[in-house]
Amino acid sequence: MLQTYRAATVQEAIRLAKAELGPDALILEVRRISPLVPGQSREGTVEIRAVAAHHQGQSISRSDTPVAGSRAGEPTVRHLPLLAATDRKLQSLGIGPALAQRLARAYDATRSHPAEERRAALAAIIARHIAFCELPPGRRPAIIALIGPSGVGKTTTIAKLASQLRSRGVRVAMLGLDPNPVTSSLLTAWAAHLRIPSAVAGDRAELAQAVAAAGRADLLLIDTPGCNPYDQAQVKRLRDNLGSRDPIVCCLTLAVTGDTSELVDIGRRFLRLNPTALLLTKLDETRRAASSLGLAEQLRLPLAGLTTGPQVPDDLVPASPAALAELVAWTLDRELRLTTPPVGLVAS
Ligand SMILES: Nc1nc2c(ncn2[C@@H]2O[C@H](COP(=O)(O)OP(=O)(O)O)[C@@H](O)[C@H]2O)c(=O)[nH]1
Ligand SMILES: [Mg+2]
Incomplete structure (x- = not known):
């Protein structure tokens, strides 16, 4: 035909x-x-x-x-309304209509351009809409606690971060805030493996002592036990243990493998702990990694890092407009090819 x-x-x-x-x-x-x-x-x-x-x-x-x-x-x-399909796809990944429309237009307009030009066009838009931050923050000493649901990769990410920063000359210590000696043993095992000083605290008083004892470190990384976001008592206990007035930077950690709208809901439940940065994990375990953008946009938290696998220390990269542009282009290239037969135009 x-x-x-x-x-x-x-x-x-x-x-x-x-x-x-x-x-x-x-x-x-x-x-x-x-x-x-x-x-x-x-x-x-x-x-x-x-x-x-x-x-x-x-x-x-x-x-x-x-x-x-x-x-x-x-x-x-x-x-075939490729522009509309792209826009819809981006919105289905949790990206708001205004940002989705801008990205869809840029993606569509650069269809026949080299991949780097397309990425640069997307990155420029992302840089205007999404905030990014560095870990650790500039000031020293810094205390960063990773908070989030269980199993999202908090302990592993702390090991990656500690190892990467130590190799840049930062004096790092790892603290586990966990009364359970079995679950806290993973952090101490990583610390021993990486030869990084560590301690475990069961509650707020012990945490304060451990922070004081780690005086010579430039950066303290606090691992927290997994917290069920739907259990208010657990969220409150974690908040009480971390203490809202202490100079602890709370970094919300979420795995991008779930349903984006539920992840946003979960993320919002952790806002009670005043997180000031967002870390997204397990990007290797999804084919819709552009939802990272939707999460950062909806949770309104600066994006600090992305993890792309379980390997310590390599599978952690700083978040940046370029990295997110790569995720957006990769997701769209794949999803639109799968869902819009044929590519670009349909003749009847
Ligand atoms: N595929 C993949 N696995 C990860 C990643 N980050 C952590 N993991 C794995 O996820 C599991 C749970 O990680 P863990 O750090 O114990 O999670 P936590 O409960 O949040 O502390 C472990 O098997 C990790 O190796 C990642 O980015 N990608
Ligand atoms: Mg853990």
């Missing part, structure tokens, strides 16, 4: 045709058409007609089903 494709360039139109019809697609006709909106994007100014290799011997007919926007006498071309 004859298929029609529109794109900004001949190459792009051929790429679309081959993506759908296979590498041996026969290009029957190439023509220039006027831009759909004069003076605006050149997208859609080249039209090609192509047929799959196995259809070449069959009769070629044009569809006569009219669709909105088609002009009399022209073959029917139904534009």
